[in-house]
Amino acid sequence: QQQQQQQLQQQQLQQQQQQQQQQQQHNGLQDQGFLWAVFQRVDRDRSGVISENELQQALSNGTWTPFNPKTVKSLIGMFDRNNRGGVDFNEFLGLWKYINDWQNIFRNYDRDNSGFIDKNELKQALTSFGYRLSDQFYGILVSKFDRQGRGQIAFDDFIQCCIVLQRLTDVFRRYDTDQDGWIQVSYEQYLTMVFNIV
Structure with a gap:
């Protein structure tokens, strides 16, 4: 039994x-x-590909302002496998998930649900990603990515900030061969690093 x-x-x-x-x-x-x-x-023109312009018009950063064109360009660049300046449906699926993942992260740190994160909220977010940076540097990040001059960063600018920071970190790590947090580069190597990012 x-x-x-x-x-x-x-x-x-x-x-x-x-x-x-x-x-x-x-x-x-x-x-x-x-x-x-x-x-x-x-895909307003029915081309089967969403262009930067179409994507920018469709995205909302939650603050009733247009989505940052630099962020849109970065997103398209990350998911456009065929280098045609847009994303097809399969690429769009990955892009959608990527944006939703960032949106969930942003909401976790936008504690007052204002649609913006301030310097302290940005510090908490980036610290959770493993970054250990000075308060002064967080101030620099906010002033660099705060397009509206409010001392805060909107969702689209938060994505752009994280993308740029990750690219800079990746390039730095290539030159930090002994992984001690210090690099020594020539002027030309420095320019190469910068131009690979911008």
């Missing part, structure tokens, strides 16, 4: 797992259907 109960429990568990898998597949198809509808709305 105990063995029958165990078999019954095992069968119930397997049925639950199958139902969960079917639900996940169904949700995935629903998500893809929703994203296809979004893609078609954004």
Whole structure:
């Protein structure tokens, strides 16, 4: 009798797992259907590719201002595998997830739900990513990426800040061969580093 109960429990568990898998597949198809509808709305010229301009018009940074063109260009550049200046539907799926992931991070640190993060919130976010920088440097970041002159960074500028910081870090690490946080480069190497980022 105990063995029958165990078999019954095992069968119930397997049925639950199958139902969960079917639900996940169904949700995935629903998500893809929703994203296809979004893609078609954004692709205004029906080219099958979302351009920088189309993407900028479709994105919202939550502050009723246009999405930062530099951020849009960076996003397209990251996901445009064919270098055609836009993203097709498959590339758009990755781009959508990337933006949503950043949006969730941003919301975690926008504690007052203002649509902006201040210097301290930026510091908390970047510290959670592993960056250990001075308060003075966080002030520099805010002034660099604060397009509206409020002493705060909007969502789109936060993405741009993180992209630039990651690119700079990647380039720095290539030259920091002994990983001590210091590099020695010639002027030409420095220029090469900078031009690989901008």
